[in-house]
Amino acid sequence: MPGAETMPLLEVRGVAKRFGSVEALRGVDLRVHAAEVVALLGDNGAGKSTLIKTISGVHQPDSGEILVLGKAVAIPSPRAASALGIETVYQDLALCDNLTVVQNLFLGRELRRFSGWPLRWVPARRQMVERATEVVRQLGTTLPSLHSQIGTMSGGQRQAIAVARAMVWGSRLVILDEPTAALGVEQTANVRRVIRNLRASGLGVILITHNMQDAFALADRIVVMRQGRAITEMDPKVVTPDQVVGAITGGSAISMEP
Amino acid sequence: MSHSRPPATPSILARLGASRIAHGDLGFLPVVFGLVVIALVFYNLTPVFLTPRNASNLVLQLGPLTLLTMGMVLVLLIGEIDLSAGSVAGCAAVVLVVLLTRHGWPAIGAIPAALLFGCLAGLIQGSWVVFVRAPSFIVTLTGLLVFQGLQFLLLGEEVGALLIYDPFVKGIASTYMPHWLAWCLVGLTAIIALAAALTAPVRNARRLLRLLLFPLVAAAIVAVLNLYFGVPYLLLLVIAVALALTLLTEHSLFGVHLLAVGGNAEAARRAGINVSTVRIRVFALCSTLAALAGIVAASRQYSVDSATGGGNLVLDSIAAAVIGGTSLFGGRGRIVGGLLGAVVIGSVSNGLDLLGQPAHIKTIITGLILLAAVSVDMLARRRRISSGAAGA
Numbered sequence: 001m002p003g004a005e006t007m008p009l010l011e012v013r014g015v016a017k018r019f020g021s022v023e024a025l026r027g028v029d030l031r032v033h034a035a036e037v038v039a040l041l042g043d044n045g046a047g048k049s050t051l052i053k054t055i056s057g058v059h060q061p062d063s064g065e066i067l068v069l070g071k072a073v074a075i076p077s078p079r080a081a082s083a084l085g086i087e088t089v090y091q092d093l094a095l096c097d098n099l100t101v102v103q104n105l106f107l108g109r110e111l112r113r114f115s116g117w118p119l120r121w122v123p124a125r126r127q128m129v130e131r132a133t134e135v136v137r138q139l140g141t142t143l144p145s146l147h148s149q150i151g152t153m154s155g156g157q158r159q160a161i162a163v164a165r166a167m168v169w170g171s172r173l174v175i176l177d178e179p180t181a182a183l184g185v186e187q188t189a190n191v192r193r194v195i196r197n198l199r200a201s202g203l204g205v206i207l208i209t210h211n212m213q214d215a216f217a218l219a220d221r222i223v224v225m226r227q228g229r230a231i232t233e234m235d236p237k238v239v240t241p242d243q244v245v246g247a248i249t250g251g252s253a254i255s256m257e258p
Numbered sequence: 259m260s261h262s263r264p265p266a267t268p269s270i271l272a273r274l275g276a277s278r279i280a281h282g283d284l285g286f287l288p289v290v291f292g293l294v295v296i297a298l299v300f301y302n303l304t305p306v307f308l309t310p311r312n313a314s315n316l317v318l319q320l321g322p323l324t325l326l327t328m329g330m331v332l333v334l335l336i337g338e339i340d341l342s343a344g345s346v347a348g349c350a351a352v353v354l355v356v357l358l359t360r361h362g363w364p365a366i367g368a369i370p371a372a373l374l375f376g377c378l379a380g381l382i383q384g385s386w387v388v389f390v391r392a393p394s395f396i397v398t399l400t401g402l403l404v405f406q407g408l409q410f411l412l413l414g415e416e417v418g419a420l421l422i423y424d425p426f427v428k429g430i431a432s433t434y435m436p437h438w439l440a441w442c443l444v445g446l447t448a449i450i451a452l453a454a455a456l457t458a459p460v461r462n463a464r465r466l467l468r469l470l471l472f473p474l475v476a477a478a479i480v481a482v483l484n485l486y487f488g489v490p491y492l493l494l495l496v497i498a499v500a501l502a503l504t505l506l507t508e509h510s511l512f513g514v515h516l517l518a519v520g521g522n523a524e525a526a527r528r529a530g531i532n533v534s535t536v537r538i539r540v541f542a543l544c545s546t547l548a549a550l551a552g553i554v555a556a557s558r559q560y561s562v563d564s565a566t567g568g569g570n571l572v573l574d575s576i577a578a579a580v581i582g583g584t585s586l587f588g589g590r591g592r593i594v595g596g597l598l599g600a601v602v603i604g605s606v607s608n609g610l611d612l613l614g615q616p617a618h619i620k621t622i623i624t625g626l627i628l629l630a631a632v633s634v635d636m637l638a639r640r641r642r643i644s645s646g647a648a649g650a
């Protein structure tokens with residue numbers, strides 16, 4: 001397993017979270033290393049969304065701790081997560097169709113040329129275009145132009161733009177929520193390439209998916225959640241999809257942990 | 259251009275915007291076509307339509323509508339509407355003249371006061387939309403009634419019109435530049451266009467053509483208007499406001515945030531943009547422009563009365579914005595389009611006046627034009643959605 005001995009990028013230790021009487025997370029442990037893709041699988045209601053929302057600062061854990069590069073951290077808000085290098089791409093992408101690629105990549109965090117009012121509204125266009133070009137190249141995705149509105153682009157391109165948006169800020173860990181759920185075969189292949197390039201660039205990736213093919217094509221490790229716990233960790237090179245399905249449904253729990 | 263991979267070279271057609279049209283982005287094609295048709299039809303019916311004198315009249319008549327339309331474009335861009343703009347204009351005009359004539363204020367105090375009144379009207383309505391989460395349609399419909407009532411209240415017992423005596427305010431819509439000054443400004447436009455063409459990082463045929471358009475249009479306008487009294491200072495005011503608002507919407511980060519709020523407010527919010535602030539500012543800006551429109555309208559009449567800012571003014575401005583390519587669904591539209599749309603509405607109204615048509619015919623025809631413009635907007639949106647662009 002890659003980087004088994006090195007310090008994990010992210011470590012979640014015994015995190016619990018309850019909503020009223022619902023125990024959404026009951027002591028989850030999870031580790032993600034740099035240049036590693038971890039697929040997070042589990043049935044509906046297993047706690048996947050709650051877990052990533054806790055990591056990305058949307059929810060606060062009731063107990064347990066989160067460590068980034070070995071240091072315990074508090075993540076009180078999505079902004080705080082960004083500051084720690086953790087970016088999340090939610091399923092609905094949150095892009096503006098009427099804006100260009102560059103405008104979407106930097107939306108809300110634009111580079112400015114001056115600091116005082118009113119000149120602070122002047123964009124540092126060239127710098128933004130340069131950085132956008134760099135990130136798009138790194139992702140190995142093909143876009144018509146960085147200056148065209150994204151409304152006319154395909155689902156795969158939009159997914160790539162959302163990932164690029166997460167990368168613009170030099171993030172270390174990217175969390176993707178069902179990135180291929182709404183895509184066709186060709187677009188799915190493009191998004192897979194984007195995810196492989198993220199790993200090749202040294203980022204850690206948590207991939208939430210219901211798609212067994214995605215998990216086996218991309219993941220270095222498969223983590224299965226059930227009833228608020230990460231019940232098992234599997235190596236996709238060793239197990240079969242049937243075994244993973246078994247772990248998800250609880251039909252035949254085979255632990256492949258070393 | 260910036261690509262991750264070298265793309266196929268775009269065809270000439272694509273460069274000239276044909277591909278945008280195929281995607282449902284019609285640009286200014288319909289409105290320019292409409293203007294040509296209007297000019298030809300009215301010229302056939304009454305040759306007076308295309309005389310320098312009528313052109314000069316048209317420019318002055320268009321003053322209030324163009325200013326109001328530009329504010330409306332801003333509000334429509336964020337996906338809202340302002341039905342109160344006309345009565346805010348009327349009320350601000352009355353505020354101006356009451357201060358000037360009844361209280362003896364100088365123009366330098368009364369004009370800012372009227373503008374401030376507009377700004378406040380917008381701040382209140384915008385805050386209501388944002389904090390009470392009431393639809394802007396209802397809030398500004400209420401504003402329409404309240405400010406109209408306030409206008410009557412301020413006019414008081416006055417029978418007929420309240421007259422303006424201040425020479426500066428009277429002069430806003432009735433003084434003209436010396437001919438040489440107008441030509442100097444055309445020269446300045448040409449120099450700026452040339453400088454922009456030479457320093458542009460990307461040189462393509464389309465951009466150069468567009469830059470060439472500015473001095474040419476300016477020269478044509480000046481040539482025609484100088485055959486009559488000359489270029490009204492009012493035209494300079496309208497162009498200055500249009501330039502400032504174009505800078506704001508198309509070249510500043512505030513413009514990007516404004517488009518983001520209109521395109522996908524939830525995405526804007528999650529990106530850390532203060533959506534409420536953007537909305538309130540836009541309502542304030544729209545109402546301030548409405549107040550300016552009211553001041554210009556008062557200056558044109560040399561007086562105010564209960565009808566100032568009333569009638570079809572606000573519907574005309576919505577029609578003008580939509581004709582100029584601003585979408586009623588938010589996130590799409592340009593200031594310059596609003597100007598062109600206002601010229602369409604203004605020319606039709608002016609032409610019908612020349613033909614001696616009564617007001618109700620004008621109202622019906624303006625209504626039909628609005629309907630046509632909205633239908634084109636709907637069709638273009640459907641085209642965008644079917645060609646892959648979801649949402650707005």
Ligand SMILES: Nc1ncnc2c1ncn2[C@@H]1O[C@H](COP(=O)(O)OP(=O)(O)O)[C@@H](O)[C@H]1O
Binds near residue numbers: 042044045049
């Ligand atoms: N905000 C919330 N309020 C109350 N219950 C919640 C909330 N979010 C999630 N839950 C509950 O927590 C459990 C885990 O849900 P979730 O994390 O969405 O699972 P998954 O993403 O794996 O489908 C479910 O029982 C769900 O109903």
Ligand SMILES: [Mg+2]
Binds near residue numbers: 048050
């Ligand atoms: Mg979920």
